[in-house]
Amino acid sequence: MNLSSRMVIVLTSVGLISGSFLASVGLLTKERIALNRQQETEAAIVTVVPGTTNSQIVYEEEGFTVYEGKEDNGNLAGFAIYASGTGFQGKITLMYGTDSSMTKIKFLTIIEQRETPGLGSKITDVEAFLRYWENKDMSSSLTLHKPAASSPEELAPTEVNTITGATISSEKVLEIVNLSLERLRNLKKEGKLSSEEQDAS
Amino acid sequence: MIDKTYILQSSPHFKDKDSVPKIMYVVILSLMPSFLTSVYFFRFRAIALFVSCIGACLATEALFLWLRKKPKHSLLDGSAVITGLLLAMTLPPSLSLDRAVIGAVAAIAIGKQVFGGLGHNIFNPALVGRAFLQTAFPVAMTTWIPPAMLKVNTVTFATPLDNLKFQDAVAQGTLTSLKDLFLGNIGGCLGETSALALLLGAIYLFYKRAIDWRIPVGIICALTVFTGIFWLANPDKYASPLFHILAGGLLIGAFFMATDMVTSPITPLGSWIYALGIGIMVGLIRLFGGYPEGVMYSILFMNTFVPLLNRYTRPRILGERREK
Amino acid sequence: MPAKSIRAEYLKGLWQENPVFRQLLGMCPTLAVTGAVINGIAMGLATSFVLIFSSLVISSIKKLIPSQVRIACYVVIIATFVTMADRFLAAFFLPISKSLGPYVPLIVVNCIILGRQEAFSSKNSVGRSLIDALGMSSGFVLALLILSSIREILGSGTFLGHQVMGAWFKPWLIMIFPSGAFITLGILLAIALVIESKAKQRR
Numbered sequence: 001m002n003l004s005s006r007m008v009i010v011l012t013s014v015g016l017i018s019g020s021f022l023a024s025v026g027l028l029t030k031e032r033i034a035l036n037r038q039q040e041t042e043a044a045i046v047t048v049v050p051g052t053t054n055s056q057i058v059y060e061e062e063g064f065t066v067y068e069g070k071e072d073n074g075n076l077a078g079f080a081i082y083a084s085g086t087g088f089q090g091k092i093t094l095m096y097g098t099d100s101s102m103t104k105i106k107f108l109t110i111i112e113q114r115e116t117p118g119l120g121s122k123i124t125d126v127e128a129f130l131r132y133w134e135n136k137d138m139s140s141s142l143t144l145h146k147p148a149a150s151s152p153e154e155l156a157p158t159e160v161n162t163i164t165g166a167t168i169s170s171e172k173v174l175e176i177v178n179l180s181l182e183r184l185r186n187l188k189k190e191g192k193l194s195s196e197e198q199d200a201s
Numbered sequence: 202m203i204d205k206t207y208i209l210q211s212s213p214h215f216k217d218k219d220s221v222p223k224i225m226y227v228v229i230l231s232l233m234p235s236f237l238t239s240v241y242f243f244r245f246r247a248i249a250l251f252v253s254c255i256g257a258c259l260a261t262e263a264l265f266l267w268l269r270k271k272p273k274h275s276l277l278d279g280s281a282v283i284t285g286l287l288l289a290m291t292l293p294p295s296l297s298l299d300r301a302v303i304g305a306v307a308a309i310a311i312g313k314q315v316f317g318g319l320g321h322n323i324f325n326p327a328l329v330g331r332a333f334l335q336t337a338f339p340v341a342m343t344t345w346i347p348p349a350m351l352k353v354n355t356v357t358f359a360t361p362l363d364n365l366k367f368q369d370a371v372a373q374g375t376l377t378s379l380k381d382l383f384l385g386n387i388g389g390c391l392g393e394t395s396a397l398a399l400l401l402g403a404i405y406l407f408y409k410r411a412i413d414w415r416i417p418v419g420i421i422c423a424l425t426v427f428t429g430i431f432w433l434a435n436p437d438k439y440a441s442p443l444f445h446i447l448a449g450g451l452l453i454g455a456f457f458m459a460t461d462m463v464t465s466p467i468t469p470l471g472s473w474i475y476a477l478g479i480g481i482m483v484g485l486i487r488l489f490g491g492y493p494e495g496v497m498y499s500i501l502f503m504n505t506f507v508p509l510l511n512r513y514t515r516p517r518i519l520g521e522r523r524e525k
Numbered sequence: 526m527p528a529k530s531i532r533a534e535y536l537k538g539l540w541q542e543n544p545v546f547r548q549l550l551g552m553c554p555t556l557a558v559t560g561a562v563i564n565g566i567a568m569g570l571a572t573s574f575v576l577i578f579s580s581l582v583i584s585s586i587k588k589l590i591p592s593q594v595r596i597a598c599y600v601v602i603i604a605t606f607v608t609m610a611d612r613f614l615a616a617f618f619l620p621i622s623k624s625l626g627p628y629v630p631l632i633v634v635n636c637i638i639l640g641r642q643e644a645f646s647s648k649n650s651v652g653r654s655l656i657d658a659l660g661m662s663s664g665f666v667l668a669l670l671i672l673s674s675i676r677e678i679l680g681s682g683t684f685l686g687h688q689v690m691g692a693w694f695k696p697w698l699i700m701i702f703p704s705g706a707f708i709t710l711g712i713l714l715a716i717a718l719v720i721e722s723k724a725k726q727r728r
Contacts, residue, residue: 007594014598018605025609029616036619088491112623116698119339146367165343167367168491300695311708315715337699 040111041082045069048097048107049078059187064180066187069097076100082111083180087172090114092123094176098138102188108133108177120169129170132161141178144170221319224462225279227411231402232286232457238398239391242348243294247391253298255285257305265314280319284308287327287457290392291450291497292334295346300338307333324504325461328497335497345388360389361448365440366493372437382447393450403456412460415469419476420455420483421446427484439488451483454496464504471510478503531656538660544637545668546717551637555669556706558628562685565673566666567621571614571629573662575606576638577655584646584654599642600633607632637665675709676700 045055045067052069058079059066067080078100084093093112096105110124122128132149136142137157145159146167155161162170239247262281266273288308292301308330316322335342345360361377364370370377381387385395392399406412424445431439445451459465459479466472479499486495529537544550551572558568582602583590590598611629614622622629632638641661646654677683680700682690699705 003591003593007591010590011594011597011601014601018601021605022608025612029612032616033612036616040619116339165340297695303697315711333699336702336704337697338695339698341695 041067044082044095044109044111045080045097047109048095049080050097050106051077052080055080059192064183066184078106081180081184083176084112085172085176085179087113088115088120088166088168092172092176094173096133096177102184103138105133105136105138105177108173110173115166115169119163119166122163122166123169123173129161129163129173136160138181138184141181142174144174221278221280224411225283227406227409228283228457229279229286231405231409231411232283232290232392234398234401235290235392235395235453236286238385238395239290239294242385242394243346243391246294246346247289249298250292250294250296250301250391251286251289253301254289254292254305255282257302258282258285258288258309261306261309262314265310265318269314269318271318275319278319281309284313284326284330287392287453288330290453291327291331291390293342293345293389294391295344296334296338296341300334300341303337304330304334320463322463323507324501325458325464328458328501331497332501347388348386348394360493361387361444362487362493365444365448366487371440376440376444377448379443379447382444390450393453396447396452399452399456403452406456406460412456413465413472415472416460416465416476417455419473420451420459420480423477423480424451424484425480427481428488431488445484445487449487449494450496454483454500455479458496459500459503464507466507466510466514468511468514468516471507471514474510474514475503475507478506531653534653534656535660535663538657538662538664539667540664542661543664543668543717544661545665545672546714547721548637548640549714550640551635551665552710553631554628554635555672556703556710558625559669559673559676559706560680560701561624562670562673562677563621564624565669567614567618568625568628569662569666569669571610571625572632572635572637572665573658574610575603575632575635576641576662576665577658578606579603579638580641580646580654580658581651583642584649584651587647595647596639596643599639603638603642604633637661672706672709672713675713676705680705 042055046052046069049055049069051071053072054070055067056070057065058068063084065082067082069077069080071077079098079102080095081098082093082095084091086092091112091114092110094108094110096108098105108130110130113121113123115121115123124130132152132155134152135157136159140158142158142160144162144167145155146162148162148164149155152161160170160174236251258281259276263273263276265271266276285305285308288305289301292304308326311333312324312326312329313319313322343363345363359367361370361382364375364377377387383396385398387394403417407414425442428439428445429442432441440448459476466475479496482499482502483495486492486498492498538544540547542548545552545555554568554572559565579599579602583599607630610632611622614625614629641658645657649657674684677685677700678689679697682688682694682696697705700709
């Protein structure tokens with residue numbers, strides 16, 4: 001057997017054997033990985049839209065997904081919006097919930113972030129940051145309250161709080177939310193958020 | 202046995218009375234006005250920080266000299282004292298003493314001795330110590346207290362540059378007045394608050410010719426031009442060049458840190474490039490960066506280029522031809 | 526190369542030819558994932574898994590592989606094991622897989638693994654390659670464990686998530702950042718050099 005045909009045979013067989021191994025490993029773990037991801041998203045949806053027992057995607061694009069949360073009895077509990085964007089040091093992924101008529105933000109939760117530990121990472125802190133996002137008016141863009149307020153009562157319905165020493169991280173979260181609110185309003189206007197439309201598309 | 206050895210060395214043969222300790226003590230003396238004003242403004246906190254920083258620097262230096270089996274007398278050449286003094290001056294007055302000690306140990310150990318001691322370090326040791334603390338304790342390093350003179354009832358107090366960056370001070374009209382900046386009645390690091398005291402020290406340094414005048418002049422000119430362009434274009438959004446010169450750590454950085462003999466270029470052209478680089482970096486960070494202040498990072502950044510600058514700005518030897 | 530005892534073959538990976546402290550290989554995961562001990566251990570074990578199985582496979586088929594295409598074959602085999610490790614972590618250890626991020630797939634380019642195949646497994650018997658891979662893996666896990674312990678204790682005041690420092694201790698955040706990784710690794714390398722030179726003097 002000459003050298004070049006030996007090389008081809010060896011490389012091909014190594015590739016084939018590896019490929020078949022990987023295919024079987026992929027099959028074995030696929031379900032489990034999908035389940036993990038789903039559980040993570042569902043947990044986040046329940047946090048931002050309390051009372052949800054059943055959720056489904058109503059709209060999806062890159063880095064922006066709208067979920068519809070339904071209660072046990074089938075009533076609409078609200079919508080959960082998943083959005084991501086760049087933070088001060090890396091990607092921030094967050095989710096917020098709205099009421100069923102999409103007028104108010106109910107809760108905000110940060111799914112993933114890489115902000116400065118101790119400063120920017122306070123965006124995951126309920127006391128310092130997240131509680132200032134409850135019941136915000138979503139009909140227009142939100143703004144930051146500077147300097148930081150010490151209680152949610154000090155803020156206007158369209159204002160959210162700044163974290164002392166981490167203005168940029170606070171701004172980035174606000175930016176991601178504002179951008180997704182913009183998309184959401186457009187979608188609503190185009191009527192793409194009702195379940196019937198979803199079936200058609 | 203021959204007692205005396207004949208020294209054989211190439212020209213130049215002229216001698217100068219300058220020695221390392223002598224220059225170091227000139228620098229220490231020139232820092233005295235700032236030292237006194239910081240004690241005046243921040244009282245006991247200032248003294249405690251100075252003592253712990255200088256003490257920790259000397260102790261670390263002694264430890265390393267002992268470990269590396271080097272002569273002990275270089276402990277008294279004043280360089281460790283200056284590192285401690287300068288480090289303390291760049292710390293917020295409210296910083297706890299144990300953190301200040303950690304910074305001082307980092308300054309001498311990581312900033313100076315790992316490179317081989319005085320004369321071999323690439324970065325200004327005091328700034329390495331400060332950079333270490335800034336990264337290790339970002340919250341404590343950006344929490345400020347008002348000077349003792351100001352009878353204000355707040356626990357924390359923003360620096361003029363914090364105001365500028367995070368509160369839109371220019372648009373709000375709450376920018377700190379130039380008079381306060383000049384005298385030092387503001388929040389900030391121990392030694393950077395009073396521009397007047399720093400300038401007094403700088404005049405003494407110039408008088409003694411202990412520093413290269415090109416470096417502070419270059420830094421200030423570059424920053425003036427850079428911030429001036431933006432200020433002229435939009436005075437409602439950007440602060441004036443004079444504000445930028447007087448605020449924050451620019452003066453202490455330009456006169457006392459960037460001019461460190463070991464970590465600044467030796468040729469005139471190199472000094473100009475180095476100084477302009479620092480000035481522009483400071484402007485870039487203050488106007489467009491994430492941090493309100495950028496003097497420390499700018500100087501550390503340009504420190505890295507010093508060996509390169511020394512190499513490429515070396516004057517041609519008389520009669521040498523340019524290689525083709 | 527004179528044949529070493531099996532013991533010496535294993536022990537050389539721990540100290541004399543320690544992949545991190547003596548050969549300076551695999552710096553990328555060493556610096557990137559050692560902010561917490563659990564991540565360091567997980568990375569060490571994942572790399573060990575890949576190293577041991579690739580060494581076994583490659584040393585047993587070394588005669589079949591023409592030398593012209595050996596690197597391509599090694600990379601395919603290593604990549605197979607890396608992908609298996611990655612899928613396994615994602616399926617059963619989600620939090621660890623998330624915090625290790627892209628560094629698990631990047632084990633493919635970890636020079637320790639390819640280096641051992643090229644320098645050892647392709648020339649030695651299956652048994653010896655296994656011992657060598659075990660030694661190198663232990664050395665790598667040990668290095669990651671030391672580095673991540675220092676960084677987690679100083680950077681968060683915890684060890685494996687348990688508070689070990691008293692309330693007086695304020696975490697040095699720099700130790701969690703890349704800069705802290707470089708500083709710690711530099712100091713450890715210096716200590717390793719000092720120990721080695723002292724040992725040489727004694728010999």
